[in-house]
Amino acid sequence: MDFALSENQKALRKTILAFAAREIAPGAEKRDATGLWDQSLWAAIGKLGILGLPVPERYGGAGADAVTTLAALEALGEGGLDTGLCVSVGAHVVLVQIPVLLYGSEAQREKYLPGLCCGDYIGAFALTEPEAGSDAAGIQTSVRREGDRYVLNGAKTFITNAPVADVLIAFATADRSRGADGISAFLVEAGTPGYSPGRKLAKMGNHASPTGEPVFDDCRLPLTALLGEEGKGFSEVAATALLWERAVFFGGLLGVLRGTLQKVLAYTRQRRQFNRPLADFQLVRGKLADMAVRIQAARMLAYHAAWCLDNAQAADLHASIAKLYTTEAAVEVLRDALEIYGGYGYMKEYPVERIYREMAVAPVGGGTSSIHRLIIANRLLKGIGLET
Ligand SMILES: Cc1cc2nc3c(=O)[nH]c(=O)nc-3n(C[C@H](O)[C@H](O)[C@H](O)COP(=O)(O)OP(=O)(O)OC[C@H]3O[C@@H](n4cnc5c(N)ncnc54)[C@H](O)[C@@H]3O)c2cc1C
Structure with a gap:
């Protein structure tokens, strides 16, 4: 094992450190005090390539491996000293892009990844529910199939980026008695009828990272919204x-x-x-x-x-x-x-x-x-x- 950074990784780290010190650190206190989402900063982070780190270049990403992605996120935190922003970037890059990349159909990758990489879209990963945190396979948000639609009902909580998200990965169960095997994952776009980002939660810290409680109320999704296979959403x-x-x-x-x-x-x-x-x-x-x-x-x-x-x-x-x-x-x-x-x-x-x-x-x-x-x-x- 050799953890020495390559010359390219060192150069990336240097670029991100300088960017973060210049663009992120000066506003960290204000974002903490106001809790306002800074869309222009998000766009600047996207422009630098950080929002698409592990995504192949053909979808608009940087094609970085896990070690390089880790090193880049580390530089973002070191220079910017804004944990909340790191949480939002991490959720977007790691919790949303990786599943879309690894389990998405070609059509889903082409539809979502370029926008996620450049920062036009903000992603969220919605697993946790009020009654299912550590016991994540115990989710109650339900999905039923009606003709050419999946219909979701339920609510999530503690979801990073949900108040500002353009696309969420939402988990729902078709049959709670099947535990993890009943759970499927879906790509839900903001604006879909029956979907609401819900309330924004007030927190102790990380105010730069909005956290919310998305709600699905007879949210009807096309069959193409399924991410991965039915019943494989959890496993x-x-x-x-x-x-x-x-x-x-x-x-x-x-x-x-x-x-x-x-x-x-x-x-x-x-x-x-x-x-x-x-x-x-x-x-x-x-x-x-x-x-x-x-x-x-x-x-x-x-x-x-x-x-x-x-x-x-x-x-x-x-x-x-x-x-x-x-x-x-x-x-x-x-x-x-x-x-x-x-x-x-x-x-x-x-x-x-x-x-x-x-x-x-x-x-x-x-x-x-x-x-x-x-x-x-x-x-x-x-x-x-x-x-x-
Ligand atoms: C700021 C923030 C952002 C988050 N972002 C996201 C997100 O983007 N997407 C998402 O899906 N979730 C998100 N979460 C949810 C997070 O993953 C959960 O809060 C976490 O998994 C714990 O679940 P819980 O809060 O329901 O606690 P609980 O599960 O209720 O646990 C309460 C306590 O009981 C203990 N406990 C529970 N079960 C056991 C056991 N079997 N043995 C021993 N001890 C146990 C726990 O360790 C803990 O101390 C976020 C949470 C926060 C606070």
Whole structure:
């Protein structure tokens, strides 16, 4: 395994870092304060090619592999220091484009991917429901076939990008008694009669990323809206999206952690107490070291999981390990950052206060830490090893 970035990957990283520092970082506080969606920023991110990273060039994407996609999302987070924006970009790229690319018909790929890649369309992935979060296969949104239509009824919750989405991947069950095997995935366009983006949810943080509760009320879809095969919505479409989410999506958050560490280092050099910079105190240095170790360990786990995806290695155990470690490390890194900033860390004039709130969701979204501990233990008990 060689995780050294190629010259092309380094150049991409440099370009994205500069873009994010110039275009994203300056507005992060305002987006947090207002919660307004910045469509022109989304378009600029699309123009740079970030919204179509893993999609082949023939559909308007960059044709990047999982490792390159991870590195690019990491640079976006590092330069931009806006976790919410990373969440929206990650959902769009990883949870929407990957399933359309891997399970979409040629007509679906041609219809949706170019618009998703350039940023004309915003994508959302609608699996979670009020009564089905960790137990995602327990969804109640129903689908029935009526002639040449699928008819969806039900409601989702906590759906990233839903309030602004042009196209959603929505999951529905034809028969709840069949559990995961009853679930199919559908591509739903905004404006379809019977579909409503629902209310926008108020959150603790990540205000740059709108979260909503889409509703399907006799939402009639053409048969061509089916994504993948009937009954394979959970076992294939959702499973693949969630695998990529665990391995790649959190790259944006890793980047934010790297950028935060740089801010903290600068602060410890500049802030003086007892006539010395904070950086002189050994206990502060200990925290800096802990932050760096956690970030670097998380990065290695994430790059390894992405490498598994690129090299046709079983990735699900490694992706869960990476997701679990990265998101718990994120909370610990921000806790240390806030403590090093002291009272100023709690004030809105420094970014740590905002990023602390943003990172709080990391161990919940994409499967809670407990669920990933269960997945990891289950895999190990089934004899799946850590060799790759
Ligand atoms: C900001 C945000 C954005 C999100 N974006 C999306 C999105 O774009 N698309 C989407 O589909 N979903 C999205 N989600 C949903 C997210 O995936 C779920 O919140 C998550 O899976 C947990 O489900 P839940 O919130 O219903 O918690 P619950 O499932 O109710 O869990 C509550 C607690 O019980 C624990 N628990 C549950 N079952 C077990 C068990 N078997 N053993 C041990 N402990 C257990 C959990 O670990 C947790 O601590 C988002 C969530 C948030 C907060």
